Amino acid sequence: QVQLVESGGELVQPGGSLRLSCVASGVTFSNSVMLWYRQAPGKEREWVGTIGADGDLANYADSVKGRFTMSRDNGKNSFDLQMKNLNPAATAVSFCRALSPDVWGQGPPVPVSS
Secondary structure, eight states: OOEEEEEOOOOBOTTOOEEEEEEEESSOOTTSOEEEEEEOTTSOOEEEEEEOTTSSOEEEOTTTTTTEEEEEEGGGTEEEEEEOSOOGGGOEEEEEEETTTTEEBOOOEEOBOO
């Protein structure tokens, strides 16, 4: 079964940091562009960033630039999102996604305490 499984979602304090991991199984994603999205309660899912297959190229949404960093370890079939300076308005479910094949993770919620 091809799937992406996220982990690392936990309660953080305002201004805190959190690292989410996305691990692929059932297929190797080393040649795939990977993406992160976030969806706050009651809002549309929004794109956070994209990282190339070799990890050298990455693009971020303006809202997270300078605070979020993506990385990947193709040998472990994993893909991480480091988030810094989180605020209560940032409570959201984060989803990882691979393009080849097109697979979405289910997303761990990242609550930020107020």
